[in-house]
Amino acid sequence: MVFKHQNFHETPAEVEAEFPPGAMLESAVSDALASAGGIDASDVTVTAQGGEVTLAGVVQVPEEITRAAEVARGVPGVTAVRSKIRATAPSFFNDAPRPL
Numbered sequence: 001m002v003f004k005h006q007n008f009h010e011t012p013a014e015v016e017a018e019f020p021p022g023a024m025l026e027s028a029v030s031d032a033l034a035s036a037g038g039i040d041a042s043d044v045t046v047t048a049q050g051g052e053v054t055l056a057g058v059v060q061v062p063e064e065i066t067r068a069a070e071v072a073r074g075v076p077g078v079t080a081v082r083s084k085i086r087a088t089a090p091s092f093f094n095d096a097p098r099p100l
Helices: 023-035 062-073
Strands: 044-049 052-059 080-087
Touching: 023 044, 023 052, 023 062, 052 062, 062 080
Parallel strands: 052 080
Antiparallel strands: 044 052
């Protein structure tokens, strides 16, 4: 067997960053959401740029949106939280239908 070094047009491959700068914060927020009570964050994605975290996706009820933001704010390193989460069902506390 012949071993060849990884090259692209005769130029060695370069790894710019093994872990992008926001990856550690994204992982910490995702872990906190997964273990927090009061929210099913299985359809929520987390992206981070600096200390600002953006939550996007879908939850069942509006109360989970508020809970997700609270949990994210509690993670060390988070300076701001932007929520783009939407709910698929009306609130537990109000029988009137809400726009989805």
